[in-house]
Every structure is written in structure tokens, then in C-alpha cells.
Amino acid sequence: MKQWLRKWRLMSVFAVLALALSGCGKPYLSALDPAGEVAQKQYHLMILSTSIMVIVIAVVVVIYVTALIRFRRKKGKEDYIPKQVEGNHVLEIIWTVIPIVLLVILAIPVIAATFNLGDTKAMDKKDKNGHSKVLVVNVRAHLYWWEFEYPDQGIITSQTLVMPEDQKVYFNVKAADVKHAFWIPAIGGKIDANVDNVNKFWLEVDSDKAKEANNLFYGKCAELCGPSHGLMDFKVKTMSKEDFASWVDEMKADTNPAPTTALAKDGENIFKQSCASCHAVTPNDKRPESARLAPNLATFGERERVAGILDHNKENLKKWIKDPQAYKPGNKMPAFKDQLSDQDLDALADYLMGLKVENR
Structure with missing residues (x-):
């Protein structure tokens, strides 16, 4: 008995510790501290679904404990059988309708958000030069590094994604070798990077949240892709629209880096x-x-x-x-x-x- 009690106490300590650690995170890496419209919507959906689950669990626990206490076997009433409720139409309707209502409450915002976050029609609008009217970045995942191409600006970077703040940035995501997944926890995602097709979506960084994170976020591969999957990270650098335009000019002008020594x-x-x-x-x-x-x-x-x-x-x-x-x-x-x-x-x-x- 004492040994069992000791194990129970140890498990309780680990449970409390896990709960405490689940609240830890950095603003540049945590999905629980959203820094953009997409991450904010996903965060709200997580809160909604978690709230529904907690309510359901609480109701079930209350019913279970009530039944356990009220209808437990008592001395002198070993043969007592409580009133049976099978076939009760009111109860059948209640516990059939309630799950349907909860699913509808969850499904409507999820479906709405899915269509909203998947709306990339703006990428198809071109100017007179054939360039997209929005900022488009082609993401290509490799074993174990990332390439970011700005096709309309003629710029290619690796390991560092540069994004303007308070502006939608559209992405074409694919893989060069095996299946990967593109994810920036604090800004939004994730989306699969496949070899055979291109996935499209958009992200937006909030400038106030970016300042809290010193304009630096981190992205990761969220699909087990090989022995160094856990080391497949990349940096996300955010800046104002004006600074981004200056960055583009600097990158486009760099054609022949000269050694200094x-x-x-x-x-x-x-x-x-x-x-x-x-x-x-x-x-x-x-x-x-x-x-x-x-x-x-x-x-x-x-x-x-x-x-x-x-x-x-x-x-x-x-x-x-x-x-x-x-x-x-x-x-x-x-x-x-x-x-x-x-x-x-x-x-x-x-x-x-x-x-x-x-x-x-």
C-alpha cells in the first residue's frame, strides 16, 4: 500500500510539472503566443476545441461521481436495483443532440478558417510585367535545409526567410527529396512540403508582436524526414515594409562579393x-x-x-x-x-x- 501511494505521489508531481512546463515558451517559437493573423485564428480554434473537451470531460466526471456515490452498494440494500432509464426518449434525445450541437459549434469556425487560410487567389493576379501583385515566396525543403526564392524580386536565400510586417505573404511550398513540413509556430502553419505537388497558403506577421520577439522567429520541419529531422530549423527575420523594400534593393544589387583580405x-x-x-x-x-x-x-x-x-x-x-x-x-x-x-x-x-x- 505504501509503495503504491509513493508511486501515486510521484505521478502527481510529474503531472503538475508537465502542466507547468506546457505553459512555458518563447515569443519567437511558441504557437501559444501568436504573432500573426493565421496563428491567432489557429490559437482561437485550439482554445475553442480545448474548452469543448474540458466541458465534456467535466460533465462526464460529474455524472460518473454522482452515480458512484448515489448508487453505490449499501449495507442492507445489496439487492437494491435503481430505477432503469433505458428507452427514455427524452434522455436519448438529449445525449444525441448535445454532441451534434458541440460538433456544429466546432465545425463552423474550423471550416470558415480553413477556407479563409487556404484562399490564395490573390497569387493569380498579375501586373503588366507578369509579376504577382502580392509578395510570393517559393519554399523548397531539402535534407536538411531550406531555400526561399522571391521569384518576382529575383532573390534566393537559404536558411533565413525575410518577411515584411503587417502584409500578407503568399507561399508555394514543395520538397526536393522527401516529404517535409513547413511550420513557423508563432506565425502560423503547418503545411506539407511534398515532392509531387505544390501547396499554397499565406501568413501575416503582426508588427507589435514582432517587436516583442526582436523581429526574429524560428521555423521548423514538422514532418519526420530522416535522422537529422530535429536539426532542420530556419530563421524568420521580420521588418517594416520600407525596410523590406531596402533589403530587396540591397540583395538585388549584390552581384559579385569581393574578398576583403x-x-x-x-x-x-x-x-x-x-x-x-x-x-x-x-x-x-x-x-x-x-x-x-x-x-x-x-x-x-x-x-x-x-x-x-x-x-x-x-x-x-x-x-x-x-x-x-x-x-x-x-x-x-x-x-x-x-x-x-x-x-x-x-x-x-x-x-x-x-x-x-x-x-x-
């Missing part, structure tokens, strides 16, 4: 020999989609992580280049530990860390 110049030559067949270093890369086999490195020097997981410094960059599988198992980048000397790695790292576009 002699060591970086050597690194550029090594890059052209060993890396340029897969990686690009300009955001306006003109290669077709099929030739973009690895992340665009145009803004590599501005990133906060190497390969999305390591602290952004030269030592970690060299470790990654030497043996990528040690950090992201299953990724498609080859190891260069036998092809490049330490001097080559120093030069290559110096060149890559100098690849910057913004505020150049």
Missing part, C-alpha cells in the same frame, strides 16, 4: 574549385532550380549558426566542412577532411565568413 582571396579560389558547383554566393543566382543543390551562401557571414546548429565562428565552420555527417547525419554535403589542408580550411572559412550583403 588576401586570405579570403585564397579562400575564394578554393571555393570556386571545391564548392561552387553546388553553392552560390550571390542572392540573385540565375541557376535553375534543378542546379541549386546546396544552400545559397550569399549572406553566410550574417548568420547566427553554422549549418543551423553550431555557433557561428570559423572553428565550427571548419569542423562542419571537414565532417558534416558528424553534426547532421544523413545530409548530402560531402566531407572535405581528406581533400583540404588546414591552410585551405583557414582560407575558405575566412572567405565564407566575409560573405555579407546587408549594410555592406
Whole structure:
């Protein structure tokens, strides 16, 4: 008995701890702190469905406890049989109608939100130059990195999605290899990234919420896609419409990043020999989609992580280049530990860390 009581107390402690931890979260990553119209609607639907479930559970528990106490076997009345209610038309109607009403209450806003969030007709409207009248981003998921293409602006980025605030941004989402899922918890989602078709949807970031998160959010792959699925993250940087327009101009103007040191110049030559067949270093890369086999490195020097997981410094960059599988198992980048000397790695790292576009 004492042992059972001890286990029960331990389970209670874990239950309370789990409940407390469920309320923890950061504004840049938590779906429970919505930062946009889509996330807000999804949050309201979660609250509605959870409230309905809690009410149903509470009613069932009350009925169960009432029956347990009121109709328990009592001494001297072992053979007593309570009044039977099977066939009672009123009760049958009540417990048939109530679930239907609850389902209708839940179904109407869910269906309305589904059609609203799936409305991408604005993407089909073109201007006289054949460009969309709205901002469109093509998202392509790879093992294990993300590519973001702004087709009407002629810009390609990797691992960092830049979005203007207080404006709908429309997405074409697909996968290059296996099934993935595109999800920015605080802004909205998720949506599947498939190999055989393109899924479309839109998101919008609230500027006030973006300020609370320092204009930085994080996205994730929400579909188990391989051994490094948990490491397949990306950064979402938000800015005002004016700053976004300036960012576009800066990215479009960056055509030939020049090394700033002699060591970086050597690194550029090594890059052209060993890396340029897969990686690009300009955001306006003109290669077709099929030739973009690895992340665009145009803004590599501005990133906060190497390969999305390591602290952004030269030592970690060299470790990654030497043996990528040690950090992201299953990724498609080859190891260069036998092809490049330490001097080559120093030069290559110096060149890559100098690849910057913004505020150049």
C-alpha cells in the first residue's frame, strides 16, 4: 500500500510539472503566443476545441461521481436495483443532440478558417510585367535545409526567410527529396512540403508582436524526414515594409562579393574549385532550380549558426566542412577532411565568413 501511494505521489508531481512546463515558451517559437493573423485564428480554434473537451470531460466526471456515490452498494440494500432509464426518449434525445450541437459549434469556425487560410487567389493576379501583385515566396525543403526564392524580386536565400510586417505573404511550398513540413509556430502553419505537388497558403506577421520577439522567429520541419529531422530549423527575420523594400534593393544589387583580405582571396579560389558547383554566393543566382543543390551562401557571414546548429565562428565552420555527417547525419554535403589542408580550411572559412550583403 505504501509503495503504491509513493508511486501515486510521484505521478502527481510529474503531472503538475508537465502542466507547468506546457505553459512555458518563447515569443519567437511558441504557437501559444501568436504573432500573426493565421496563428491567432489557429490559437482561437485550439482554445475553442480545448474548452469543448474540458466541458465534456467535466460533465462526464460529474455524472460518473454522482452515480458512484448515489448508487453505490449499501449495507442492507445489496439487492437494491435503481430505477432503469433505458428507452427514455427524452434522455436519448438529449445525449444525441448535445454532441451534434458541440460538433456544429466546432465545425463552423474550423471550416470558415480553413477556407479563409487556404484562399490564395490573390497569387493569380498579375501586373503588366507578369509579376504577382502580392509578395510570393517559393519554399523548397531539402535534407536538411531550406531555400526561399522571391521569384518576382529575383532573390534566393537559404536558411533565413525575410518577411515584411503587417502584409500578407503568399507561399508555394514543395520538397526536393522527401516529404517535409513547413511550420513557423508563432506565425502560423503547418503545411506539407511534398515532392509531387505544390501547396499554397499565406501568413501575416503582426508588427507589435514582432517587436516583442526582436523581429526574429524560428521555423521548423514538422514532418519526420530522416535522422537529422530535429536539426532542420530556419530563421524568420521580420521588418517594416520600407525596410523590406531596402533589403530587396540591397540583395538585388549584390552581384559579385569581393574578398576583403588576401586570405579570403585564397579562400575564394578554393571555393570556386571545391564548392561552387553546388553553392552560390550571390542572392540573385540565375541557376535553375534543378542546379541549386546546396544552400545559397550569399549572406553566410550574417548568420547566427553554422549549418543551423553550431555557433557561428570559423572553428565550427571548419569542423562542419571537414565532417558534416558528424553534426547532421544523413545530409548530402560531402566531407572535405581528406581533400583540404588546414591552410585551405583557414582560407575558405575566412572567405565564407566575409560573405555579407546587408549594410555592406
